[in-house]
Amino acid sequence: MTHNTTPRTTTNPQPAPNQPAAGPAPRPPHVLSIAGSDPSGGAGIQADIKSISAHGGYAMAAITALTAQNTQGVQGVHVPAADFLRQQLDSLSADITIDAVKIGMLANAEVMDTVGEWLAETRPPVVVLDPVMVATSGDALVDGDARKSLLRLLHQAHLATPNLAELAVLCGEPEAASWDAALQQGKALAAVHGTAVLVKGGHLEGDQCPDALVGPDGSVEIFAGPRVDTDNTHGTGCSLSAALATLQVQTGSWAESMRRAKDWLTGCLQASGVLDIGHGHGPLNHFHELWALQAPAAGEFTRSLWAQIAPEREAIFALDFIRELASGGLDERHFAYYLAQDAQYLNAYSRVLSRASALAPTEDEQRFWAAGAQNCLVVELALHREWLSRHPVEVARGPVTKHYVDHLSAVAFSGSYAELAAAVLPCYWLYAEVGRVLHAGYLRDRTLADDAGTGAGAHPYGEWLETYADEAFAEATARAVAIVDAAAVRGSALERERMREAFVHSARYEVDFFDAPRRHA
Missing domain, CATH: 1.20.910.10 (Heme oxygenase-like)
Structure with missing residues (x-):
C-alpha cells in the first residue's frame, strides 16, 4: 500500500502558483556538504557541490576525509583529525545561516560522533544522511567499528538514503535480494530510529529502478522509473542525497523533492556518456540541463x-x-x-x-x-x-x-x-x-x-x-x-x-x- 504522507516534513512557505512573491527574489538555499573528497570529481564533496549548484543552491563543504580514487576504485584514504573537522563546522555555523546539511562519508566513529554533537547543537532545518560505507567500485570507505555511531547519527537526520548494501549493514541483516525485502528493511530502520528512509532499488536486477520513501509510521511512497543502461554510476548516491537536501529547502515536501531529484538523476545518467571520464564507473553529467542549452544536438x-x-x-x-x-x-x-x-x-x-x-x-x-x-x-x-x-x-x-x-x-x-x-x-x-x-x-x-x-x-x-x-x-x-x-x-x-x-x-x-x-x- 502507498500513502502520500511523509514524516518530519520541513516546511518552507512558497508563493501561490502564478502569484509573484512580494519583495526581492529569495536567496538560494545555503547547503552544507559534510563528506569526503573525490579527486576524480565524480563522488563525495565534488559531486555534492555540483548537485547542489545544479538545483540552485549555494554549496559549502566540510571535508571529512581525503581519498585517492578514480573511476576504477579507491586506492587510499586519509582522515584528518576529528577536532579539525569540528573547527570547520564551528567556523561555518558561527558565520553563515545553514539551511540544509547533507552528510556523506564519515570514516570512523570519532568523526561520526563529532558530526552528531555539532548537529545536536546547531539543529539545521534539513539533514540528509547518506551513510556512505561502500563505493561503487566495491571498496569499503568506513571502518568496521563505526556502525553503532552511525546508528546514533540516524536520530539526528530527517532522511537517510542508504543503498541496499548499506541498508543491510544498518539493519544487521543480509542484503535484500528483492524489492519487497528491501522495503521491509527500510520500514524496520525507519521505525527504530524515527527517521524517513529512502529505499533505493538501483542495485536490484530488472528493467525498472524503483525508489520508495518510507516513514517511521510505516508509510510508503513509491517512485517508479526505468533503469538507465550505463556504467557511469560513480557518485549516484552522493548526488541524489545532495539534490534532495537542496530541493527540500525549496519545496518543503520530501515527496516533491524526490520526484524532481529522480527525474534530474535519470537525465544525469542518460547524458553521462558525453563526459568520457576514466575507464571504470564514470561520473554523472550533473549539468546536463545547462550544457544541453549550449551543446549542439546530434548531427x-x-x-x-x-x-x-x-x-x-x-x-x-x-x-x-x-x-x-x-x-x-x-x-x-x-x-x-x-x-x-x-x-x-x-x-x-x-x-x-x-x-x-x-x-x-x-x-x-x-x-x-x-x-x-x-x-x-x-x-x-x-x-x-x-x-x-x-x-x-x-x-x-x-x-x-x-x-x-x-x-x-x-x-x-x-x-x-x-x-x-x-x-x-x-x-x-x-x-x-x-x-x-x-x-x-x-x-x-x-x-x-x-x-x-x-x-x-x-x-x-x-x-x-x-x-x-x-x-x-x-x-x-x-x-x-x-x-x-x-x-x-x-x-x-x-x-x-x-x-x-x-x-x-x-x-x-x-x-x-x-x-x-x-x-x-
Whole structure:
C-alpha cells in the first residue's frame, strides 16, 4: 500500500502558483556538504557541490576525509583529525545561516560522533544522511567499528538514503535480494530510529529502478522509473542525497523533492556518456540541463559545417580542372601533376591520421584513424603510382600542397583531438562528394554513349573515375563525420569554434588543391 504522507516534513512557505512573491527574489538555499573528497570529481564533496549548484543552491563543504580514487576504485584514504573537522563546522555555523546539511562519508566513529554533537547543537532545518560505507567500485570507505555511531547519527537526520548494501549493514541483516525485502528493511530502520528512509532499488536486477520513501509510521511512497543502461554510476548516491537536501529547502515536501531529484538523476545518467571520464564507473553529467542549452544536438554541428562551406563546394565544381576531368578533356599534364601532388599529400596525410589515432579517446576511433593512415599508404598511393608509372612525370611539391600539409601538421601537433578530426574531415567529405558527382556523371555519359552506339570506354580517365564508386570510402566518410559531430557535442563552445575554423581552412585548401594543376603544371 502507498500513502502520500511523509514524516518530519520541513516546511518552507512558497508563493501561490502564478502569484509573484512580494519583495526581492529569495536567496538560494545555503547547503552544507559534510563528506569526503573525490579527486576524480565524480563522488563525495565534488559531486555534492555540483548537485547542489545544479538545483540552485549555494554549496559549502566540510571535508571529512581525503581519498585517492578514480573511476576504477579507491586506492587510499586519509582522515584528518576529528577536532579539525569540528573547527570547520564551528567556523561555518558561527558565520553563515545553514539551511540544509547533507552528510556523506564519515570514516570512523570519532568523526561520526563529532558530526552528531555539532548537529545536536546547531539543529539545521534539513539533514540528509547518506551513510556512505561502500563505493561503487566495491571498496569499503568506513571502518568496521563505526556502525553503532552511525546508528546514533540516524536520530539526528530527517532522511537517510542508504543503498541496499548499506541498508543491510544498518539493519544487521543480509542484503535484500528483492524489492519487497528491501522495503521491509527500510520500514524496520525507519521505525527504530524515527527517521524517513529512502529505499533505493538501483542495485536490484530488472528493467525498472524503483525508489520508495518510507516513514517511521510505516508509510510508503513509491517512485517508479526505468533503469538507465550505463556504467557511469560513480557518485549516484552522493548526488541524489545532495539534490534532495537542496530541493527540500525549496519545496518543503520530501515527496516533491524526490520526484524532481529522480527525474534530474535519470537525465544525469542518460547524458553521462558525453563526459568520457576514466575507464571504470564514470561520473554523472550533473549539468546536463545547462550544457544541453549550449551543446549542439546530434548531427547539428556537422550539418552547419557542410552548409558553411557551400561556397567552397560550388567553387570546386566550377573549376576547369573538375569540368574537364568529368568530360575527359583534361590535359594529361594537368592530371599527372594532380596525381603527383596528391601522392605527396597522402604521404604526409597518413602521418596526420596516425596522430589522430594516437590522440583518439576510444579504441574504436584509434582503429578508424589508423586504418585510414594505412589505406593512404597501401591502397591510394598504389593507384597513383600505377597510373604515374604509365605517365611518368617529375614534379616537386607545389605551394598549395605545402601549405595544406603545413596546416594539417600544425593542427595535429598543437590543436586538440577534436580540432584535428575537424581539420582532416574535408579530405574525406569533399573528396567523397566530388567522387559521387563525377562517378554519377561518368555512368550517365557512358549509358548515353552505349544507347547511341558511339562506343563506351572512350573516356581517358574512366578507369580513374570508376574508383570513385568505392563503398568503403563512403562508409569511412560517414564515420569521420560522426566522429567530428560527437567531438563537437563533448567539447566546449570555444573548442567548437576552433573545430569550425580548422574545417573551413581545410575546405578552402581542397578548392586550391583541385585548382593547382591548371595554375602550376
